[in-house]
Amino acid sequence: MDQQVSYEHLDDEGGSSLTDQMRWLHVQVRQHHPQVHRIAIALYDARHGLLKTYVNSSDVTDPLALYERPLSEVPSLSELASRRESRVIHDFTQLPLPHGEHTVWLLARGYRSSYTVPLYQAGTLLGFLFFDSRKPGAFDGRLPDDLQIYVQLCRLSVLNVFNLSHAVEGMVKVARGLAHLRDIETGRHLDRMSSYVRLIAQRVARHYRLDDEFIEHLYLFSPLHDIGKVGISDSILLKPGRLNDSERRLMQGHVELGVKLINEVMQEAGLATTPYLAILRNIVGCHHELLDGSGYPRGLRGDEIPLEARIVSIADVFDALTAERPYKKPWTNAEALAELARMSDRGQLDPHCVSAFASCIGEVGAIQKRFGLSG
Structure with missing residues (x-):
């Protein structure tokens, strides 16, 4: 299926927050794939070894927020990061007990399946992108392939923030050396x-x-x-x-x-x-x-x-x-x-x-x- 998605919204909407951009992306996704009920990004903080909630768009009134966890305590995501592999979970209810805190939260709000992608830049782990659905088996078949354009758009949005920080930080390091x-x-x-x-x-x-x-x-x-x-x-x-x-x-x-x-x-x-x-x-x-x-x-x-x-x-x-x-x-x-x-x-x-x-x-x-x- 051909998907017409414009990148201009991410580059030209100077007043848009990352949360606004995520909501816009979610609308685009649901036009083609209405079974995707939630998109979220968690960032990885290498200095502290923490995985932290960042931005999301969903159909619930109480999104998962202000949550952090050492990545080392989430073995499934640690493995994805080390292998640089994506993962599809067909039905959360079929996962072995005990469920992790994130899975418990998803199940309590009716989500049943997910597609998770680690986000990298130049070999550095930025975080994880999550697509969730209330439908079991929603990510079977071609859907993960069809979502790749949105994966790249989300990655670009995150990189814009890091590029801003790194641009100034790099200048400061040079200036410190000169001074x-x-x-x-x-x-x-x-x-x-x-x-x-x-x-x-x-x-x-x-x-x-x-x-x-x-x-x-x-x-x-x-x-x-x-x-x-x-x-x-x-x-x-x-x-x-x-x-x-x-x-x-x-x-x-x-x-x-x-x-x-x-x-x-x-x-x-x-x-x-x-x-x-x-x-x-x-x-x-x-x-x-x-x-x-x-x-x-x-x-x-x-x-x-x-x-x-x-x-x-x-x-x-x-x-x-x-x-x-x-x-x-x-x-x-x-x-x-x-x-x-x-x-x-x-x-x-x-x-x-x-x-x-x-x-x-x-x-x-x-x-x-x-x-x-x-x-």
Whole structure:
């Protein structure tokens, strides 16, 4: 069967989120294959070994969301990844017991069969694409072959997000080398900080109605928050003591420099209209703003500060306090959390986010252990 599917929607709809694109793709699929009732993508996070829900389109009102699991604890998907093979399950009810959590969720909502495809780019596992149906045996015969065009469209959508992150990240690495930055803590700081960011976002997701797509983009882009520092001299970045007023003004200039770099790199990479860029710009441009207006560079107040920047600022402050720097000894986690609470009480930090972060201090310790701090 000939299938006329336009790729232009994925490339030209600058205002479309990945969730919007997935819903559009699902409509196209169901025009030809009405028995496909759900399409979903789970991403693989190699740094943590986690498989995480990302985007989906389905006919249920309670989609599987805010769910993550170590890939090593899902043997069936681990095997697909290692073999780079797709899989058809003809009837979930015929699978051996006990059923996995994902299968239990699918069965409880009436899904009976599935087609699963691992997504790769240049040998790197990106995640998995799932097609599910309420009809047993829906993916027998030619249907998996007919779905290949949609597999590639979904893969392109995911790659657009990673290309945005990698384009800026690559530029930062080159710039760091040119600037001779010597802060050996930087890489581990970024791993810890972005992991804290994801913890906070997951904990406040229901309060602020965040979806997996927003959380994942926040996690991907948060390590780029300080990219403007590539233009700040080491004599200021690594000064073992307080900065004077002139030095402080130069240091604060890294925010506007970072936004300028983002805009220039995105323009050069042809990604200037991508819908995910707003989150990145907000993180870079607003992560030093404080809710009471005492932050910089614009003195924004309250809800004028995007949520993504409010979350990043908490994670960044906490890691700065608990890590050793040339000008300070590390604070304990308890001391750092107490300082975050004081800043929240003074109306500077988002109280919901601070409270959420304090509630998962055990996971914070595990992140510190994994990425270079004793906790």
